[in-house]
Amino acid sequence: MSGRVVVQKYGGTSVGDAERIKHVAERIVARVQAGDRLVVVVSAMGETTDELIALAQQMTDEPEARELDLLLSTGEIVSSTLLAMALKHAGQPAVALSGAQAGIGTDRRYGRARILSVDPKRIRQELDTGRVVIVAGFQGITEEEDTTTLGRGGSDTTAVALAAGLGAERAEIYTDVEGIYNADPRLVPEAQKFSEVSYEEMLELASYGAKVMHPRAVELGAVQGVPIYVASSFSEAPGTLIHGGPFMEQRNKVLAIAQDTDVARITIRGVPDRPGIAAHLFEPLGESGISVDTIVQNASVERLTDLTFTVSRSELNRALDIVKPVALEIEAPSVLADTHLAKVSIVGAGMTSTAGYAGRMFRTLFEAGINIELITTSEIRITCLIDEKQVREAVRALHKAFELEEG
Numbered sequence: 001m002s003g004r005v006v007v008q009k010y011g012g013t014s015v016g017d018a019e020r021i022k023h024v025a026e027r028i029v030a031r032v033q034a035g036d037r038l039v040v041v042v043s044a045m046g047e048t049t050d051e052l053i054a055l056a057q058q059m060t061d062e063p064e065a066r067e068l069d070l071l072l073s074t075g076e077i078v079s080s081t082l083l084a085m086a087l088k089h090a091g092q093p094a095v096a097l098s099g100a101q102a103g104i105g106t107d108r109r110y111g112r113a114r115i116l117s118v119d120p121k122r123i124r125q126e127l128d129t130g131r132v133v134i135v136a137g138f139q140g141i142t143e144e145e146d147t148t149t150l151g152r153g154g155s156d157t158t159a160v161a162l163a164a165g166l167g168a169e170r171a172e173i174y175t176d177v178e179g180i181y182n183a184d185p186r187l188v189p190e191a192q193k194f195s196e197v198s199y200e201e202m203l204e205l206a207s208y209g210a211k212v213m214h215p216r217a218v219e220l221g222a223v224q225g226v227p228i229y230v231a232s233s234f235s236e237a238p239g240t241l242i243h244g245g246p247f248m249e250q251r252n253k254v255l256a257i258a259q260d261t262d263v264a265r266i267t268i269r270g271v272p273d274r275p276g277i278a279a280h281l282f283e284p285l286g287e288s289g290i291s292v293d294t295i296v297q298n299a300s301v302e303r304l305t306d307l308t309f310t311v312s313r314s315e316l317n318r319a320l321d322i323v324k325p326v327a328l329e330i331e332a333p334s335v336l337a338d339t340h341l342a343k344v345s346i347v348g349a350g351m352t353s354t355a356g357y358a359g360r361m362f363r364t365l366f367e368a369g370i371n372i373e374l375i376t377t378s379e380i381r382i383t384c385l386i387d388e389k390q391v392r393e394a395v396r397a398l399h400k401a402f403e404l405e406e407g
């Protein structure tokens with residue numbers, strides 16, 4: 001069989017019920033008729049993964065990681081097999097493969113496994129017989145043949161890894177929005193869709209709240225040089241291509257606004273200011289896979305300092321369980337946590353003279369009556385922590401202040 005190999009991925013909403021799965025099958029048939037050879041990664045139907053987690057929690061507060069992963073992997077088995085059946089019913093030869101059967105090898109970190117290898121032998125064989133290959137996303141297998149999952153939203157990563165392993169031209173991610181916008185269209189009706197965006201900018205946007213793409217998938221795309229096309233599975237509207245350039249226009253301005261309400265802040269008061277303390281605190285957090293962001297250490301007063309950092313809300317309790325004993329050990333008198341904050345960020349590769357952009361951002365928030373609790377920056381991003389209740393206002397004001405209505 002000739003024809004280029006295309007890897008597609010359909011998200012949970014796109015395969016949310018039987019009718020939608022049949023609709024996806026129709027789209028696949030159309031692409032095969034146009035001459036492409038398709039490998040299709042699917043997420044679990046709708047809220048399946050959340051439902052499976054809730055079920056497990058009815059058995060025990062702390063389900064064993066191995067069984068939990070095996071359980072969660074079934075969500076994608078359901079959607080992939082149903083899609084293969086729908087295709088065959090429509091006269092299109094197809095085969096469904098689990099992550100293991102598709103050759104996805106991972107490390108042993110249950111719930112957040114990393115892909116170590118892709119062996120696309122079986123996929124190639126199936127493609128050569130003229131079948132469309134449907135792959136259950138979000139999962140892989142360890143050397144010991146235990147099933148692992150890649151972390152929430154991990155099917156995007158499966159798709160990009162397979163595209164890299166197969167030498168496919170690009171990975172196409174089909175979802176319930178039409179692409180990447182310069183602000184969340186639910187908050188800003190004037191938000192503009194991009195036709196293209198760089199890996200670098202997309203990585204910041206995804207890491208700082210844009211939910212459309214999983215940050216790890218973007219990172220993998222950048223490392224492997226796999227362009228990622230994001231578009232809607234419900235329309236034919238043109239989407240957004242994430243790639244490494246060259247770009248038609250070197251933008252010299254803010255590209256987009258992102259917001260993230262999945263933020264919890266932890267402050268450790270009265271930390272002794274001596275070498276090794278920060279390592280002592282953050283190493284155990286890292287070892288348990290808690291990703292820490294936005295770390296600030298204040299100037300010390302009388303050899304005591306405050307250490308503040310943020311984690312995602314779902315990891316707050318786990319983080320506190322680790323931090324509190326360490327605080328006790330180093331004789332820091334108190335650990336505070338709050339969950340009413342959110343991040344708003346401005347992102348743009350052209351923001352080289354950050355000072356000007358920072359000033360404008362802070363003034364805009366000030367004029368909207370919004371207090372800034374904490375500020376962090378990267379080369380191409382400025383993030384402010386603000387009250388969660390003011391997120392919509394902040395995003396709208398910034399979208400306007402940086403003249404993003406015209407795209």
Ligand code: ASP
Pocket residue numbers: 012043044049050075137138151152153154155156
């Ligand atoms: N089903 C998994 C989740 O909900 C993986 C995915 O959707 O990509 O997180």
Ligand code: MG
Pocket residue numbers: 011012043044049153
């Ligand atoms: Mg999902």
